Amino acid sequence: MFASSLTAQEPNIELRYAHGPDSFRKAGTPEGKVTMHVWKNSKVFPGTIRRYWTYVPAQYQAGKPAALMVFQDGHAYIKDGGDFNTATVFDNLIHQGEMPVTIGIFIDPGHLKDELPPEPGWQPRPENRSVEYDTLSDAYATFLLTEILAEVEKQYTITKDPEGRAICGMSSGGICAWTVAWERPDQFRKVLSHIGSFTNIRGGHNYPALIRKGSDKKPIRVFLQDGDNDLDNLHGNWPLANKQMYAALKFREYDVKFVYGQGAHNGNHGGAIFPDSLRWLWQDYELK
Template sequence: MNPAEVPLFGGWFVLSTELAAAIAIVAAVRWRHRRTWRLWLPLAVAVGATAAATTYWVLARRDLAPDAAPWTFWIWLSLAVALMFMVPAAWIGARWWRRITGVAAVGLTVVCLALAANQWAGFYPTAGRAWQGLTDQPLPGQISFATLVQLRGNPEPDGKIVPLRSSDRISSFHHRPEYVYLPPAWFSGKVPPHLPAVVMIGGVVTTPEDWVRSGSALQTVRAYAATHGGQAPILVFVDPSGSLSNDTECVDGPHGNVDTHITKEVRPAVVSEFGASDHPGKWAVAGWSMGGTCAIDLTVEHPDLFRTFVDISGDVGPNLGNRAQTTSTLFGGRAADWERFDPATAMRRHGPYSGVGGWFQSEGHHHGPGLTSPQIRATETLSTVARDNGIDVVVRPVPGRHNWQFAAQAFADALPWLMARIDAPN
């Protein structure tokens, strides 16, 4: 088997790693002095359990669906923390081979924890995808802007990905490199056609590349183009956070002026550099998790720029806890900004919309006659307000888990509907 094709969501590699970790843990326990373990084992177990409980509480408080995590995540988290506590405590006076067993147990347990977290979020299905993402390899089909100029008029059946030269002069938001996918139709003719465009946004812990590496957006749009004469939207992979630890919810606030960055820097750059249509009916925003919240928020706030959204498993609004916590942390205590960026409030204040539409697709589990989850409840709330204010909506509750695989399938489900809207005559 090609090493790049080693599966990370299950199969022989995951099972072998878990077995090796279990053997290392048993060896570490077996070869320690009994008196040492009688002293430290109960403390280590308590520390590990406390770490798992605290993590669950923090995730639940942030509405990040800890119930969706595989049970192995909590097991390996508890074991990893317990071993990190215990092994250093027993280090002094231990023989070299005992130290090696302890270090091996810690290392393998951390690897198992990372594999479980990856299974939960669905970031990397294979070792090759993980290597590309973790080492910042070029995206599939990525070329430089200088090379792009030379391809005008040449057939490009798969399209190309190009870095977006977006500014931060207006927003002062320091973003990571952003990208644009140009479909086959873009390369035909002497000048770029005025194609529709879709802004793509990931979750809280995200990079601009995630919709390509984890969300299969490139495969989805290429497949669509192959059956529609090369016609497909320009995809704009933006950076909504600037780092992996900065939850902006795509608003303007202390965490960064992301709303301003997308509306006043990214969108104009795509129009000016790649000839995308400037008509709001030709523009959409699609996102998963936090990105789903961003999608509806950007559209209902800026119907003069975007007329279509795809909200995949988003929240009912920008969320860093309850309303008071969100107002304090995300908006610096400014209640007026919470009201501005809350999509339900924005829709009610705007009143009837014209020509705006949205696709809601959220995962849930069976409960009684239907499906339920925090995301489905958010969809029910927002879709009702949207309909009441003249927005055409499609609502699709689907069994599934809150991960990138669900996001990838949801985008594939929505793309034909999306293109019917944004590729229609103005």
């Protein structure tokens, strides 16, 4: 027994990744404005209520189209001091000319309640999250375009160019981001997935085959991030699923980048490389 214990495979050690200077506020950098909103009476997802936030950069000019980036589990991405610090990263990269003037929309999944919990977050768990994020259909894209984006566009001018529209998420929000672009590449052509749930929660494990055997390659640029210590459960193995996605996308010659590390099912690694992910995603893009 002693000998066998010596030869047993050691578990992977989760690394904690350090954030770089673009994840923190810099003196002299103009700050965008973040505003919280509540959305209820959804027609696509009836009976739900949710928060969403908008970020408008200081450089935005009324009437002049801005680029767009949408985030699922919006509270996690917009949280000041969180893993992603998105408003600060946007402030820095826009000011430095490393991404276009971009309006951000940060959407939380729906609660099946009359009133929202006092604070945003995953506890209590939004009951409609898996239905919205893990389902392989155009339902969430329709909700996003006809409800949330339509409401935001009443106040701000956003480019109609799908190359100027990106969508991002983590875990089930990551597969949701991919599904939106997959279903509506006429609207979104840039995807950023952190620890994406391309597993059999609601059929997401089928995507590699759909990508490989699809008749047409879709004009989507996609950045994937995952790590050795991600989940392995009854739905599937997250590291393997992300490797399968990357292999399928590479096989079909998609514009894809995959950063694989030793992180777990959290936002630490994705947050640490977030500024570089955005630089890659927005490379060569100029607002029209």
